[in-house]
Amino acid sequence: MRTTGVRGRGTLSKRVARGRDAFWLYMGLAIALYALELFGSGVPRQVRAYANDLATPVLTLLNEPIQILQSGLERVAGVGDIYLENQELRDENGKLRQWREAAQRLIVENERLRQILKVPEREVPPLATAAVIGIGGGAFERSVLINAGSTENVSGNLPVVDELGLVGRTIEVGLMTTRVLLITDLNSRVPIRLERTGDVAIAEGLNEAFMRMRFLAVDSSVQVGDRVVTSGHGGLFPPDIPVGEITGIVEDFIELTPVSNLNTLDFVRVMDYRPLPPELDSVQAPEQAGGQ
Amino acid sequence: MAGPRPAQNMLGVAGLMPVVVSIGLAMLMLLPLGSGLADYATPHLVMISCFYWLSWRPLLMPYGACTLLGLFLDLWLGAPLGVNTVMLLLTRLFVLNQLKYYKGKNRGVYWGVFSVMAFGFFTLSWLLTSAVAGQFLAADTVFLQWLVTSFFYAPVAFVLGRLRRWVL
Known part of the structure; x- marks a missing residue:
């Protein structure tokens, strides 16, 4: 009996020691990762970007029922207000028609002026x-x-x-x-x-x-x-x-x-907005200065 | 008299349930549930899960699993690497050292112990994240997340309890 008890205590203390070792091993790993983040290394950002890819299929799958539930709830909540909303939308539609005509006129005028003045396109695709x-x-x-x-x-x-x-x-x-x-x-x-x-x-x-x-x-x-x-x-x-x-x-x-x-x-x-890189700006600047 | 607690190798695939459920909860934390408040005050479901499984089946949630879960959370949530890992490793250390004081008590005691522990770990995560940001971040959102996490412990633990009785 005593031998078994001593052996049991020995096994327990071995397990405790193993647990302590494992704790410090993983804690060391966590601290190393934190240090990478703390000292501004770019590695965590890149690793994180690819880790998100791993979760994508599951997230997309889980997102489906949530989207369905949300749109269903919105539909149920909106039924009561549908008459009033319809009335408001009719009024708004009338006003928007007038705005559309004005906007179309302005777009044509704006485009013509841009072409005359050779102003580059500002629309970002x-x-x-x-x-x-x-x-x-x-x-x-x-x-x-x-x-x-x-x-x-x-x-x-x-x-x-x-x-x-x-x-x-x-x-x-x-x-x-x-x-x-x-x-x-x-x-x-x-x-x-x-x-x-x-x-x-x-x-x-x-x-x-x-x-x-x-x-x-x-x-x-x-x-x-x-x-x-x-x-x-x-x-x-x-x-x-x-x-x-x-x-x-x-x-x-x-x-x-x-x-x-x-x-x-x-x-x-x-x-798709990619402005000129700074080095191109700096190349153009001396040329312009020289030209003047 | 209660029988010996099952280890992972005794349960086979069922022994992986705590880790798999925790990974599922980590993904749930990522989902956009539609409200701005819910977005940043999402309960820390993984911490609840780890605390629960460590209190009931500690052998099925080893340090390696806590590290893996913490790493997934850090990567997926965009939090500084290591912060959630440290929190979950400390959760295991805390539960293993303190379980003898609250084991077998009623559920309210478990809830209270979890809330106190979570408060300490959220404060630690706030300090660690502030150090990375180079300034003290607003503490009110962390406090809110702690409140929400503490509140959610009871229902989540209830569901996990049903699952434990059903599978393990």
Whole structure:
């Protein structure tokens, strides 16, 4: 009996020692991975991009019933308001017809003027349309995962929009998936312009539902309700994409609410906007200077 | 008297259930469920799952499985690599060291122990992520995620309990 007890205790202490060794082995691995992230290595970002591809088939599969359920619920909830909504839509349709005629006239006029003045085309073509299949970041990052990757020619730092305005930019590109950093993320900075006055500023993400407008000139007049669009500075986003609306001004804190549906994103468009690389700019600059 | 707890090699494929269920829950955490609040206050289902299985079947959730789950979460959620891995490894260490104090108590005690443990680990994850960001990130969203995770422990543990009785 005593021998068995001693042997049992020996086995237990061996198991405890093995467990302790395993803990420190895996903890060492975790600390090494964290150190890679902490010291700004690019390796984690690339590994993460391809890891997202692994989850894509399952996420797409799991997403289907959720989409069906959500659209079903929306349909059920909308039945009660259908008469009123129909009335509103008829009124709106009449107004939109008038707007369409005016817009078509302006497009033709604008195109003619562009040709006369030799102004380059500003229309940015879409590169890919993708569904949002995942969210990420937890409490610390605002990002979504879309089902378009390098196979659709998506690359890093491309602007992403929905039907209403700017959503964010691509950051981690895998074969079939891409992570999109939302404009509300803490690391997001978007050069913007006030539509009413033309003053430029920066829209800064705060990991909240709203953004903060910064670096606005002191003498500029800003009001609640002003619309804000991309300025095109910095070369990351094309100009004139709607970004948000000013919803609050408290001393120097200007609150900006995104116009895009960041809370209920389902489909987004990746834009094919690749401005000239900086080295080309620097090559052209001396030539222009020499010419003058 | 309760029989010996089954080890993975005794149960065969069924012994993989805790890890497989946890991977499934990790994917569930990734799904866009349609609300902005739900997007960033998604309960940490994997932490709940790990705590549950470690409390009831510790041998079926070894350190290697905790590392793998943490790594998947870090990669899929876009969190700094290592943060969720450290959290889940510490969850195992915590449960193995403290189980003797709450084992066999009622479910409320398990819930309370989980909430206290989760508070500590969420604070740690906040500090680790802030270090990577180079500034203190807003603590309110982490607090909200802790609250939601604590609240969700009971229903998720209930479902896992049914599953455990059914399969293991």
